Amino acid sequence: MRLGMRFFSDNAAPAHPKVLEAIAAANRLDTAYDGDEWSSRLDGSFSELFGTEVRAFWVTTGTAANCLALAALCPPYRAILCHKDAHIEVDEAGAPGFFTGGAKLILLDGEGAKITTAALAEACDAIRPDVHQVQPAAVSITNATEYGLVYRAGEVSEIGKFAKERSLAFHMDGARLANALVSTGESLADMSWRAGVDALSFGFVKNGGLNAEALILFRTDLADEIAVRRKRAGHLLSKGRYLAAQLLAMLDGDLWLENARSANAAAQSLATAAPNRLLYPVEANEVFLKVTPEDAERLRQLGFDFYDWGPGEIRFVTSWDQQGEALDRLASAIAAL
Amino acid sequence: MRLGMRFFSDNAAPAHPKVLEAIAAANRLDTAYDGDEWSSRLDGSFSELFGTEVRAFWVTTGTAANCLALAALCPPYRAILCHKDAHIEVDEAGAPGFFTGGAKLILLDGEGAKITTAALAEACDAIRPDVHQVQPAAVSITNATEYGLVYRAGEVSEIGKFAKERSLAFHMDGARLANALVSTGESLADMSWRAGVDALSFGFVKNGGLNAEALILFRTDLADEIAVRRKRAGHLLSKGRYLAAQLLAMLDGDLWLENARSANAAAQSLATAAPNRLLYPVEANEVFLKVTPEDAERLRQLGFDFYDWGPGEIRFVTSWDQQGEALDRLASAIAAL
């Protein structure tokens, strides 16, 4: 199989050349940990980007970003409300339990991995407010979702309002937030802090980064705790400048938006090739198709790689670098099924 | 201050150009996590290097390597014997407590951060073998130590023998193992698995790496657990090939030994400049000096950066890239105090 024909996840894509250049440019002696000049610029750069004061921390994985945030937002003896297909439940090896010291995930249903305030209310109302049942402390949503759907800013804001009413903290797993934003055309501010989000896992690795994600705190009072928790979890790299430099390169000239646009456009190419096969509307850079085993086999024989999602379901994820021939060939092959 | 005049830690040094080249060479689409071709070569390459079958895991920090290993070697309700100045006790924000779920560190004295079997025996014998006192499960040593001293293979082997007799697991924090090895001229095998070490944190970042360390398991039966714990701690990077490629570049042509020789030689230059001021023999790449406050101030005025270790004590750490003018000037300045 040729590598350009891999569509199983955006987390395997190469890093953008500008990211590599930024790493090379940072390759000189500086201060260790996050005292270097690149790391020192993060708070300012992200505050400017969001239009409000934030604290920004580099980490190397979305799991670390998600779970450091959740540990600060939820004590060990309480719970986090999330979708039953949320990445934190399904694909992080129980990391929330580890980082929080045993907090529970309360799992909600919802189409396309989206949760609604109705589902949240139902779950909360079913919990007796006593010491025997675990009380919720936080809500976590993923945008774009694990099925490639997008919460619009208004939807996020409704959840934020609900969270506030119930005294719940609000976390967003934004591993593919860039894809959600370019899809909706809404602003980063409206999608996050103006909608009541307290902490955001802001993904860059799936979007052309090499190994730097950002944990953004709108509740800046949590920064000291997060700084300690990051170190304690082994996530304070000694040469942090190589992470900070990646993030700054991604922000520079809105590379992060440009990359997301490319990935989303690629997904649309695939979606339009087989509109009747779509399991979910394609709103970001993931395409789920209904296929027969023979269909799937045929695409594999043509050299394409993708994920078997469930019986008769396959998933394609497009990346920032997937334009051109391989994409066209895949679209044609899907159309021809 | 000019950056070349920083001597406060080897963990701030730049990455070796070959490491950057390796990262660039890995910058193409491949499988996520550790399924890529570079990661797949690690077990074989390190097994060859050690002359025995090992399992090798990339992680981004020494803290992660140390604490993942300790969590697998020590249950939450037991203890790890280590020096009171060990990095895991002093400089990791309590990470062993986090990763193990609350295991205890039992702290030993010992010259230059080295522990002896006598100290280990004394500590173990003082513990009543009942449920009220925490029973030890593991020993952890650092080589080279936090004071730049070196355990020779024979010393490690004695501790290994003690550990075996007492049914204790044996971990080595080898953040500067390369420096210890080139100092003693002993073999990697003699210094590790032949001496009874079960798990080794094999440091590369302080030795010219960018952000990849290796956790080496001689007890290969622990590999499945470590793999899960690494993911659960947020340390399974999605683009792991950039870490694996760094490690392979360091092993290639024994770059790791060459870099350590450079750093050690630089430390010897400083040591010979002021033999009477040395707090400890200089056996690796750290130099601790007794100075007056005025001495320290004078060195700073000349542009040198270093660590205030304690009253009247300063520390210089040399790196793989520190040869030439800045080093000579520092040696002269020290000699002139």
Add this chain to the structure above:
Amino acid sequence: MRLGMRFFSDNAAPAHPKVLEAIAAANRLDTAYDGDEWSSRLDGSFSELFGTEVRAFWVTTGTAANCLALAALCPPYRAILCHKDAHIEVDEAGAPGFFTGGAKLILLDGEGAKITTAALAEACDAIRPDVHQVQPAAVSITNATEYGLVYRAGEVSEIGKFAKERSLAFHMDGARLANALVSTGESLADMSWRAGVDALSFGFVKNGGLNAEALILFRTDLADEIAVRRKRAGHLLSKGRYLAAQLLAMLDGDLWLENARSANAAAQSLATAAPNRLLYPVEANEVFLKVTPEDAERLRQLGFDFYDWGPGEIRFVTSWDQQGEALDRLASAIAAL
């Protein structure tokens, strides 16, 4: 309300007079913790009772018994399969997460809080065997269940066989095991170790005890770990003899079976009063009825206390001491609704 008219839980009933007598008889100076003569007899007495060698530990709550066992049977990074209405999930404040260090509960459906091997298989088969998803390590069932249903020995044995095939440990929450046993007429051995149970929380407090439960280990190799975990969790009482004496008093002359028979008979009295209102067959000492709000109100006006289980559902739990007038009046009142 007269106290004899409380039917909301067997865990509020008084202790049997023989239990109090045993406590009084143990009220003399002896050795602390579990070195006393009463505690020393537990292993022998319970081994005889079960017809196999067991290790028996007193604890003061079912939560402690359940969670100490689960912590020994499931590492922090794996999961326990149980019913979604299991006490460990619903009524223990997240204690399994605390004791295990963050292990996950995987929740199964099943009529009357019973789980089947089919449900277990479906849940296990849905988990990808990789490091991203939490792998199961144990199964826990409750007998009698939270809805007063009973697993027969053959059903337990099927689950035990499944557990063995999948390398899962097997725990039974037997808070009301006595009620299950007298209901089925089956033997303690068939219901536990012969059916593959590794650890049993053997309830006595709901059955006439004061504050002593027993944790029974059929896997006696876990005893040392459990002993340490019990101490570490603050559950090693210094005057343990008062707990051991209670357990011995309950075993003496099969008081535990006699008490369970009384409670079950009381439940049958209620069940026969309104056979058409039963939500579940009454197999132990719990009676769930469908009622209108007016019905419930009427029973309360008559002085009876019970639990509102859900909309239109109420729960009565009968205790060892509930015979006679209050019971008859409740049965009549139910019949008259």
Add this chain to the structure above:
Amino acid sequence: MRLGMRFFSDNAAPAHPKVLEAIAAANRLDTAYDGDEWSSRLDGSFSELFGTEVRAFWVTTGTAANCLALAALCPPYRAILCHKDAHIEVDEAGAPGFFTGGAKLILLDGEGAKITTAALAEACDAIRPDVHQVQPAAVSITNATEYGLVYRAGEVSEIGKFAKERSLAFHMDGARLANALVSTGESLADMSWRAGVDALSFGFVKNGGLNAEALILFRTDLADEIAVRRKRAGHLLSKGRYLAAQLLAMLDGDLWLENARSANAAAQSLATAAPNRLLYPVEANEVFLKVTPEDAERLRQLGFDFYDWGPGEIRFVTSWDQQGEALDRLASAIAAL
């Protein structure tokens, strides 16, 4: 050996008859957990006793009281300052690590297990205020200490003042607080909340109780968290009234003070028998003697039981019920050595 001749610990003594009577009097149906009439009276009774509003929780062990309090006072990523011989460090199987989720104990020296503000200040000042070193969050002292010494109210107050200045929470392990109080003649208020104590483990089991200790919160804002943590740790007994009744019986007519006076008087009898052999002044109910192996052997041959503390050191602990013949014979035997 006759049981009356056991002097190895006050935690093995019988319960006072009034405690047993109170248990028997509580033996009727009531509400489960802590909703019963006895439990409901605890807050009021202890508030009256302390002369300020407190929240009072029954638990069954000092370990539970200590560690529930510490978990609420110290986050997982910080540390508790205590004496190196403190019970929480030496005799609780690492329970603080378990309850807090991995917080660290920072161990201080000090004569007779007492710590001073000077020692506290030295320990705090040695910690770099960065993310690499674990920052202290709380101080814990034991009164009377593990060596039977007593902090006077003024000393406690000094530590309380230090704690406040450094923003540290302040916990007192009062397993033998009654003995300390009757020794000093000072008031409970002066010894606790007026001296800045935030949470107190108030011991009753060593002082004639059966299995009920009290956790007293002067920071009443922590009560909700403690209530949840107690349940989650398996320490919310379903028939809590038997614990509450014990505590109320101990307070009734100041039985707790009377018992402590008896125990202290017994210790004084022993102390005056061999003033030159005392390792520490006898200020509460513990007597540490310097003896030869032959001395110890001789006392054992006479039928006395005690603890070998260290080489040439033995410990006697006296209890509320030790007056009369056995005590006199022991005093004589000691005098005759």
